[in-house]
Amino acid sequence: MAASEGVECLVRYGLSGRVAWFAGEDGPDAPSRGDAVVVRTVRGLELGEMLVVEAPRGRAGEDSVGPFRVLRRAGDDDLTRAREADALRESRFDLCRGIVEHEGWPLELVDVEPLLDFSTVLIVLPLDELDPAPIRARFRVSCDFDVHVEPVGDEPVVAEPTASASSGRCGDCDCGSGGCSKAAAKTRADGPATASGSGSCATKPHGAGCSSCGVAAWKSAARRQDPPA
Helix, strand or coil: CCCCCEEEEEEEECCCCEEEEEEEECCCCCCCCCCEEEEEECCEEEEEEEEEEECCCCCCCEECCEECEEEEECCHHHHHHHHHHHHCHHHHHHHHHHHHHHHCCCEEEEEEEECCCCCEEEEEEECCCCCHHHHHHHHHHHCCCCEEEEECCCCCCCCCCCCCHHHCCCCCCHHHHCCCCCCCCCCCCCCCCCHHHCCCCCCCCCCCCCCCHHHHHHHHHHHHCCCCC
């Protein structure tokens, strides 16, 4: 039996509707356009939507583990787990914001995104130079989930952008190449999540919050202001 040929897949994933190329396998059972898929990104295991399947041209992102990959077409268990992860967003936001405020880190927590393995992406606005190592270590000690720290506006490696910033768009972020903050619609799951993904920590919860292009302008303006006498 001949081995299946490799392909490259353009996949949309994440709350902000990220789009990036992933390595994949061809064959009769391979996912096609419109299918829900499980992908491995630098953030972890995530649910995505297949957009395009093409012959490989070396466009897939890569880290120390290897190329980012489409692992499989999402099954019922994957979809159930994705709903459970999404149901954790509000409680995870309150929990994570409480820890951030208690530690006094120089950042504003914008949103959180629990992944399929129930690790959680902290989407943050850095207010100063930010080292994510102590943040991740603090969560490992205090809670039953790991975190990934992602500054607002960070984008994955996306090959061959189709528009430039000079085409009349912002130019201060990636929206000239079709990115920016287009929120992907998410279906909220009714009922409690599984205990394995619920998270635990003694810190009390706090507020809520959330945007992208205007954030950069606000941050720049804030830094230009003279300190009060």
